[in-house]
Amino acid sequence: MPTSGDRRRPRAWLHWLSVIRLVNVSKSYKTSTRPALDKVNVEVGKGEFAFLIGPSGSGKSTFLKLLLKDEVPSSGDVFVGDTRVNRLPGRRVPQLRQTIGCVFQDFRLLQQKNVYENVAFALEVIGKREANIKQVVPEVLDMVGLAGKSHRLPHELSGGEQQRVAIARAFVNRPLLLLADEPTGNLDPETSGGIMLLLDKINRTGTTVLMATHDHEIVDSMRRRVVELQLGRLVRDEERGVYGVGR
Template identity: 60%
Template sequence: MIRFDDVTKTYMRGQNPAVENLDIEFARGEFVFLVGASGSGKSTLMRMVLKETAPTSGTVHVAGKDLSRIPSWRVPALRRDIGMVFQDFRLLPSKTAYQNIEFALAVIGTPRKVVRRLVPEMLEMVGLEDKGRRLPHELSGGEQQRVAIARAYVNRPSILLADEPTGNLDPSTAEGILDLLAEINDRGTTVVMATHDRTAVDRMRRRVVEMVAGRVVRDDAHGTYESVAPESVISGNLPDGAEDLDAQALADPETDHRDSTDDAQRSPDDRPGRQAGGSHRVPHDGDDLLDERDAHLREEDEAFAEDLHDPESAR
């Protein structure tokens, strides 16, 4: 389903690679946790799956396709088969829960008859069938994340990438989100989740891949967050050198996105993009991982707003 063959990614000449000599495969239907300290390469890995950035050397295969052979005009079609869930939800604030999910279908031209069937199904699946008319600010953090998951999954992608999806949630709510992702995985979707959530990893006991300085140092079939592996940074077996390799993405001409998961762990003064005088770029303005649907949601919101029908009137 996802395969990296001797992949190295270097953002700036002369600097350490963000990912180095990566050889790993995620099989169809797997649930994989990506763990590691800040700058370990987790987000670079995800960017390459989304074809937001290309490896410096080596090849990346997704769903049987060599991404280096996919022309740019076919990338949107590739990304429609990859759902993306973020730590900060990325919901359109002026649209209801129903409309946020509906919008993800509208931007790819889904017929309205199909939309009217799929959106209620998704709201029911995430346990929000009675909250379709609520705006994001009227929902709790856990409910907003459920809407975001429904939006990412509404096209039934074969792959779902999740970047710290429980990072802003309390433990009880996070447990519900993990159960929802497990249900999606049980339906056949490959789930790859980057996380610092020790409780989630220990509870699920799924495959755990730990990265340190762009290399895989641990790959446990039914792992826990901490490990006896001598190269594990998160277990305290190896000092964290405070390397922030993913921050090098700022200098990559292909993308100026940042690692939202790792960036959240830094103090404001340490974050990439901080400029003299105290100004810095806000992650919501496009510095994080982006999938095609999220790009459409932000760029075309106003253009589509008048065209979207009232979801409640169709009921």
């Protein structure tokens, strides 16, 4: 349901399913003088695509870490789907993380494994059957445009191709939520455009996408929801936003 102070236009709330919900969330690190997040309220629904923007130090990484329970809030509640993440016992954190795919600026592929094995590994560690793996890995590699490169090692791929492998790995288990932390940060504008088309394609399958970025061009060209943090505070939440207000 909409939170109070929501400045976006009203939606048809009837079929709204919340995937991310932060309720009055503050996070203070022990060694830091100001809170990294300060009474943040935000909700992202099933199938939405949202950019998380803000200057360096504004709290974007902290926001993502709270969703994964890499960090816990100092106060407030963090929900992913129906799960109250901040109350989740440690033994159930792996289960939470199975519902969240992650993509990073530096790809984080296993360098000794080829493309197929990198993606298959994500399923092996959660106990999927071999027959299932053999079926879904080629499907997802085809989806990301790497069907012919499944035997290549990461160092035999371009940066854009490596990011496609990382996206395939994050998506192969059909997560509820895909978190992308500066996924185009190491890529040139044209390659970045291809990665955005792919994230858009994934979003169209119903996966909620939250992407932290500093890339003005991408935010301005996509015209999707923009959630902006400054010094830990939510300062803007706008549908079809651009990077800078008034551009």
